[in-house]
Amino acid sequence: xxxxxxxxxxxxxxxxxxxxxxxxxxxxxxxxxxxxxxxxxxxxxxxxxxxxxxxxxxxxxxxxxxxxxxxxxxxxxxxxxxxxxxxxxxxxxxxxxxxxxxxxxxxxxxxxxxxxxxxxxxxxxxxxxxxxxxxxxxxxxxxxxxxxxxxxxxxxxxxxxxxxxxxxxxxxxxxxxxxxxxxxxxxxxxxxxxxxxxxxxxx
Numbered sequence: 419x420x421x422x423x424x425x426x427x428x429x430x431x432x433x434x435x436x437x438x439x440x441x442x443x444x445x446x447x448x449x450x451x452x453x454x455x456x457x458x459x460x461x462x463x464x465x466x467x468x469x470x471x472x473x474x475x476x477x478x479x480x481x482x483x484x485x486x487x488x489x490x491x492x493x494x495x496x497x498x499x500x501x502x503x504x505x506x507x508x509x510x511x512x513x514x515x516x517x518x519x520x521x522x523x524x525x526x527x528x529x530x531x532x533x534x535x536x537x538x539x540x541x542x543x544x545x546x547x548x549x550x551x552x553x554x555x556x557x558x559x560x561x562x563x564x565x566x567x568x569x570x571x572x573x574x575x576x577x578x579x580x581x582x583x584x585x586x587x588x589x590x591x592x593x594x595x596x597x598x599x600x601x602x603x604x605x606x607x608x609x610x611x612x613x614x615x616x617x618x619x620x621x
Contacts, residue, residue, distance in 0.1 A: 419467055420533035421445060424482050431481065445478060466533070482532070489524050492517045496571075503571055511545070515554050518543070522558050542569040544578055551578060 424445065428438055445468050449461040468475040479499075486502065487495040496503045504521050506514045529536055541558060543565045545551045556563040568577040568584050575585035 419479060419482055421464075421466060421468075423532050424468075424478060427481050427484070431484075441474070441478070444472075444474070483534075486525065486528055489528070490521045493521050495521075498572060501572060511552060511554065515556065519556055522556060522563070526559050538563070542566050544569045544576060546576070546578055546580055548579055 425438075425442060428441065433441070449463045451461050452459040468478050476499075483497070483500075487497055487504070490504065493504045493506045495505070504518060504525075506517050508514050526536070528534075536558060538558060538561055541563055543554065543556050543563050544567065545554065545565070554565060556565070568575055570576075575582075575588055577584045
């Protein structure tokens with residue numbers, strides 16, 4: 419995260435005075451050495467990022483990305499921490515594709531302006547339809563966006579037909595792993611007693 423860009427965002431939000439000075443002092447122009455084994459380097463100034471583990475870092479990150487989706491037009495959007503999603507419904511796929519591509523271009527320009535980089539490996543497009551889907555071409559930073567039959571967003575797996583089968587299968591597999599773990603620690607003569615085990619299963 420670009421530290422001086424963060425200061426600009428704070429000024430735009432009206433954060434000034436002592437609060438601004440406090441955040442500036444504690445989140446910018448910090449210098450750290452690098453340690454490899456027992457060797458310690460000289461100190462280098464860190465111009466990106468905030469202090470790891472700081473109670474203020476999540477809030478500062480939210481301030482930095484707060485206007486990410488503000489300039490998008492004709493699409494709906496969702497933003498939660500570093501997970502974002504844009505979507506549009508309609509009957510004309512070409513019309514939808516044009517709106518989505520325009521939004522991707524605006525997001526790309528915003529990222530280039532404020533020093534962010536989107537992971538193409540985690541960027542996925544999904545066409546939700548009960549009809550046979552067509553291929554669409556979307557790009558981000560002149561790189562093609564993967565088009566798949568499902569995508570995971572905020573812990574939910576959305577498949578192209580919204581049947582929720584993939585998500586249910588995912589939950590089933592997670593539950594089986596937990597049950598197998600409990601079986602591994604519960605024996606006839608050792609481990610958790612049967613009463614504790616049965617209560618866990620019921621929950």
